[in-house]
Amino acid sequence: MNNQLICNNCQASNPVYSLNCEKCNSFLRARVPNIDLWDTIWNLLVSPVETAIKLIQAEKKNFIVFLLSVWLIKATVNQYILNNYCQHENNSIFGSLILGGLVSVALIVLISFFATLIFNAIKIPARFKDVLAIYTYSLIPVILVFLFLTPFHFALYGFYWYTINPPPLVIKPLVSYVLYGIEGLFYLWVLVLFVSSTYAQSGNKMLSFIIGLSLFLLLFGYHLLIA
Secondary structure, three states: OOOOEEOOOOOOEEOOOOOEOOOOOOEOOOOOOOOOHHHHHHHHHHOHHHHHHHHHHOOOOOOHHHHHHHHHHHHHHHHHHHHHHOOOOOOOHHHHHHHHHHHHHHHHHHHHHHHHHHHHHOOOOOOHHHHHHHHHHOOHHHHHHHHHHHHHHHHHHHHHHHOOOOOHHHHOHHHHHHHHHHHHHHHHHHHHHHHHHHHHHHOOHHHHHHHHHHHHHHHHHHHHHHO
8 A cells, every 4th residue: 555546547646635636637536525423433344444444534533522522621630630640749620721722632633733744754644634544533432432432431430549548449440440440541542543543644564663653652641650
């Protein structure tokens, strides 16, 4: 696979996001006017590369603001929990919002911007809005964990899920390990999506692995560094 669409009429190479051939103006593919959220969530599991291509080709990058908003909340909660576990002094939701949530959203935007510069610098046509879309949608597994597991956390532990007085592993050890394990698998899914999405944009396996892994480590390692 490469980051190209080949025109059937003139055999010219075009960027993967192109609708018409840059040389002869022939149609290259079917239009993708909008992103279907639920269909995209399912296809990110069964065919992540093809789904990322559809995200790149979509004319309207809908749901990005919604997904980044939920990620803002999830990143804030993650930072608050880590601060508690590390016995961070003066831990507060507001501080976690600033240092955890807002910075995490800013990192996604900045990483997408610099990844776009890198792609274009090495002659891989890329647009910022496409790169932001594929990386934002790659966060969906963690967003799903937050939306669907949070009610279980409160039902089983109440606010103790977020504290160390006592920690969840003391209250219900087996259930806690299961919940941590499920969330860990979904984080691995995010890593796979970062790599797969980068491959959909670049067509280069080694570059995709390096960028995808770096993005994953930077985005999630940041929370550990400041905890």
